[in-house]
Structures are given as C-alpha cells and as structure tokens.
Amino acid sequence: MPAGEPLFAFESVSVGPSEARRLHDLHAQLPDGGLTVVGGPSGSGKSTLLRLCNRLEVPSEGVVRHRGEDITQRGPLTLRREVAMVFQRPVTFAGTVLDNLREAERSCDEERGGELLERVGLPPSFLARDAGELSGGEAQRACLARSLATNPRVMLMDEPTSALDAKAAEVLERLAQQLVADGTPVIWVTHSEDQMCRLADHLLLLVGGRVDRAGSAQEVLDGG
Amino acid sequence: MEGDVGYVGLAISLVLVAVAVGFSLRLRLRLEREMVVSVTRGFLQLLVVGAALGLIIDPDTPLIWSWLWVAGIVVFAAATVRRRAPAVPGLFWIALVANGATAVVGFAVAFGLGIFPVEGRTLVPIAGMLVGNAMKSAIVGAERLVDALSEQRAEVEARLALGQPSMKAARPIVRSVLRTALSPQIENTKGLGLVFLPGAMTGLILAGVDPADAVLVQLAIMYLILGGTATTSVITVLGSVRRLFTSDHRLVALPRSTRDVG
Numbered sequence: 152m153p154a155g156e157p158l159f160a161f162e163s164v165s166v167g168p169s170e171a172r173r174l175h176d177l178h179a180q181l182p183d184g185g186l187t188v189v190g191g192p193s194g195s196g197k198s199t200l201l202r203l204c205n206r207l208e209v210p211s212e213g214v215v216r217h218r219g220e221d222i223t224q225r226g227p228l229t230l231r232r233e234v235a236m237v238f239q240r241p242v243t244f245a246g247t248v249l250d251n252l253r254e255a256e257r258s259c260d261e262e263r264g265g266e267l268l269e270r271v272g273l274p275p276s277f278l279a280r281d282a283g284e285l286s287g288g289e290a291q292r293a294c295l296a297r298s299l300a301t302n303p304r305v306m307l308m309d310e311p312t313s314a315l316d317a318k319a320a321e322v323l324e325r326l327a328q329q330l331v332a333d334g335t336p337v338i339w340v341t342h343s344e345d346q347m348c349r350l351a352d353h354l355l356l357l358v359g360g361r362v363d364r365a366g367s368a369q370e371v372l373d374g375g
Numbered sequence: 376m377e378g379d380v381g382y383v384g385l386a387i388s389l390v391l392v393a394v395a396v397g398f399s400l401r402l403r404l405r406l407e408r409e410m411v412v413s414v415t416r417g418f419l420q421l422l423v424v425g426a427a428l429g430l431i432i433d434p435d436t437p438l439i440w441s442w443l444w445v446a447g448i449v450v451f452a453a454a455t456v457r458r459r460a461p462a463v464p465g466l467f468w469i470a471l472v473a474n475g476a477t478a479v480v481g482f483a484v485a486f487g488l489g490i491f492p493v494e495g496r497t498l499v500p501i502a503g504m505l506v507g508n509a510m511k512s513a514i515v516g517a518e519r520l521v522d523a524l525s526e527q528r529a530e531v532e533a534r535l536a537l538g539q540p541s542m543k544a545a546r547p548i549v550r551s552v553l554r555t556a557l558s559p560q561i562e563n564t565k566g567l568g569l570v571f572l573p574g575a576m577t578g579l580i581l582a583g584v585d586p587a588d589a590v591l592v593q594l595a596i597m598y599l600i601l602g603g604t605a606t607t608s609v610i611t612v613l614g615s616v617r618r619l620f621t622s623d624h625r626l627v628a629l630p631r632s633t634r635d636v637g
Contacts, residue, residue: 207532207625227623232538242533245547255537294533301538 156219164213185352235303288319469614509607
C-alpha cells in the first residue's frame with residue numbers, strides 16, 4: 152500500500168443512468184484519518200458516495216480507489232469487513248443482541264460480545280436482550296457493535312442519528328469520535344449543519360451530485 | 376349418478392358465478408370483469424382440452440402425442456411463472472428447469488415404480504396435476520421472493536455490509552418464502568379426507584372402483600404432488616435468488632413491493 156494515499160479517491164465517478172445521474176463526474180479525495188463529514192442537502196448524492204466505498208453501489212463511470220487501490224480489484228466481501236457501515240435506521244436481525252453479533256463474527260462468545268458492547272457503552276447484560284425490543288438509540292449502538300465485530304479499518308456512518316432523539320444522537324457522535332481517537336477513520340454523512348460543525352475534521356460538501364466544497368473543516372466552514 | 380351434467384346443468388351452475396359477481400359488485404372489488412373472463416376462458420379451454428384428450432387417450436393414438444402434450448404443459452407453466460414475477464431475470468428458464476425436474480422425478484416414481492401404466496390416459500392427467508400444483512407454489516415463491524427482498528432491502532444490505540455472501544444474506548428470506556410457498560400443499564395433504572375428498576379418488580369411487588383401491592391411487596397422487604411442489608418451489612426460489620444479486624454480491628434494483636400498492 153503506497154504511503155500517503157487518500158482513504159478513498161473518486162476519479163471521474165458518475166452513478167446512475169445518463170438521464171438521471173446521482174453523482175456527476177465527481178472528483179474527490181477523503182483523507183486517511185480523522186472524521187470526514189460528507190454533507191449536503193437531500194438528494195445531493197451523499198449516501199450514494201458512501202455506498203461506493205463498500206461496493207454496495209458501483210460507479211457507472213470512473214474509478215473509486217481505497218488507499219490507492221482500485222476497489223474493483225478487491226473482493227467485495229473482504230472489503231466490506233474492512234470498511235464497515237452503520238445505516239440511517241438501525242436494522243437489527245431476529246434474535247438476541249449476541250445472535251446479532253454472531254452474524255458478523257460466528258465465533259463471538261459472551262466475553263467478546265461483552266467487549267464489543269462495552270465499546271459502544273452498553274452493559275454486557277444486553278447480550279441476552281431481544282434485539283427487536285431495544286430503543287432506537289440502543290439498537291443503533293448494537294448495530295455499531297455488530298459492525299465493529301469484523302474489526303474494520305474504516306467506519307462508514309450514513310446519517311446514523313437521523314432516527315434518534317437528541318440524547319441518543321449525542322452518544323453516537325461521541326462513539327464516532329472515540330473510534331477516530333482509537334485510530335479508525337470515520338466517514339459520516341449528514342445534512343445537519345450543526346452536526347457538521349460539531350464533528351468534522353474534514354468536510355466534503357455535495358450539491359446536485361457534484362462537489363461544492365472540500366477541505367479541512369476550518370477551511371470549508373470559514374470559506375462558506 | 377352418472378356424472379352426466381349436460382349443458383343445462385352447466386348453465387345452472389353459473390348461478391354461483393353470478394353470486395360471486397354480485398359480491399364483487401356489492402363490495403366494489405372490481406373483480407367482476409376478471410371473473411367473467413376467467414369463467415369464459417376456462418369453459419373454452421376445457422372444451423378444447425376435453426376434445427383433444429378424447430383423441431389422446433384413444434389406444435390407437437401414438438404415445439408421442441401425449442409426451443408432446445406433457446412438454447406443452449411444462450412450457451406453458453414456465454411462461455406463467457415468468458409472467459407473474461417479471462422482475463426476476465431469466466425466470467422462464469429457471470421455471471422450465473424446475474417444472475421439467477418435477478415432471479421427470481414424478482414420472483420416474485409414478486411410472487418407473489409401476490404405480491401407473493404408461494398410457495395417454497395416465498401421462499397427461501398426472502402431468503397436469505403435478506405441474507399445475509407445482510406451478511402454483513412456484514408463482515407464490517417467485518412473487519413473494521421479489522416482494523420480500525424489496526421490502527427487506529435494508530436488512531439484506533445490512534447483512535451484505537457485514538461481508539456476508541449474497542446467498543447467506545438472503546437465507547432468512549429464502550426460508551420464509553419457501554415456507555409460504557409450501558404450506559398450502561402441506562395443509563392440503565394434512566386435510567385429506569377430513570376437509571376435502573380429492574377429485575381422483577371421488578371419480579374412481581363414482582366409477583365403481585373399490586374405495587380402498589381408490590384411496591391408494593389418490594394417496595400416490597398426493598405424495599407425488601407434494602414432492603413435485605417442493606422440487607419446483609426450491610429450484611425456482613433458489614434459482615431466482617441467484618439472479619436477483621450481482622456477482623459482486625449486490626442486490627439488484629427491484630420494483631416496489633406489490634404489497635405496498637394501496
């Protein structure tokens with residue numbers, strides 16, 4: 152892996168049929184470290200860009216690189232375990248929280264499960280809880296713990312607080328910052344300017360499927 | 376009783392169709408046109424089939440015509456499944472293999488083990504019963520699979536995002552879809568004799584066959600149908616789910632669930 156390569160680079164990337172592009176000839180780089188916020192209004196292509204990073208979406212044109220390597224050269228299953236994702240709405244699977252963790256790591260025992268829950272601020276007693284009966288905030292944290300079970304090197308978070316109340320949102324923001332402090336870069340999608348200002352080390356603002364502004368949070372916010 | 380209905384009797388039985396149309400009008404179900412079309416179409420189709428069957432079961436008619444008829448049943452069933460779930464790419468061929476497999480396995484048991492003699496009068500009706508019932512479950516399976524993957528896209532993508540291969544990510548949905556597709560036939564088999572007396576057995580008894588023999592024939596047919604339904608549903612659903620994911624484990628774009636329409 153070449154040193155100094157961006158975490159993700161988008162080279163002439165377009166997504167969607169030519170008459171209804173969701174991203175248009177996009178050129179952008181996301182730095183390898185810190186918390187990068189991808190912002191912009193609804194329909195600006197933020198989530199599409201995020202989904203390109205773990206190959207849940209593929210470009211119609213152009214190349215996406217992960218630390219310098221064209222991601223089509225990586226097996227999608229390995230890539231997705233390295234580049235984990237938390238979705239807008241918490242999606243828990245049937246069964247207990249431990250069952251959910253085992254969907255990500257088959258050999259997950261109670262000790263490992265307890266460690267994962269601890270990282271998201273939930274007590275080990277939650278392992279036996281029915282995942283379908285958790286509150287929105289608890290479920291989103293359980294989903295984050297499930298994503299962490301694959302030992303990811305990057306965390307993608309697609310408007311993870313949009314379905315949560317203010318207090319639960321604050322907890323999740325803190326957890327994302329903790330991940331960054333522990334050395335896992337986070338890419339966080341949001342349309343909330345307040346959240347951008349609170350969280351971003353780097354910013355990429357999209358409008359209409361194109362880059363509007365990009366750079367360090369200070370540069371972009373001061374220039375805005 | 377000689378089973379001699381006649382056209383007058385048939386016309387009288389239409390009273391029940393009128394009752395169904397009346398319900399549809401009264402409850403504004405908008406099904407009356409479809410009911411009339413289906414009754415007319417069924418009438419014409421069965422008249423033609425009745426005449427053709429008369430020719431086929433004639434002992435002087437070469438057996439090849441019966442086999443061609445069976446092939447037609449398999450192809451028509453595949454086309455019907457394909458029409459009902461157009462979102463699945465290549466569903467015609469999947470359903471053709473599924474129905475063909477059911478016919479081959481069913482015939483191997485029914486004729487290979489000597490349960491029935493290989494004659495025009497057995498080939499075509501048994502293929503019709505086997506493939507017809509299997510087709511119904513294949514349609515339920517294919518339709519429900521597309522609906523469930525569309526409705527539960529978020530769950531499937533959450534599993535894919537954990538690095539699960541597409542077939543593993545779809546497994547809970549596939550299980551639930553197959554249970555839905557197979558349940559009616561299992562219930563039918565459970566209810567044998569208690570809820571309904573199946574046609575083949577009733578017909579044989581009416582024709583003077585010993586009820587104990589008639590029961591054995593009917594049981595053989597029901598078991599064949601249950602096996603055929605399972606074979607067709609499993610091949611159709613597993614074949615379809617493979618076509619609804621790309622080779623790099625992404626769920627293809629699907630129409631919004633037909634259950635959402637309202």
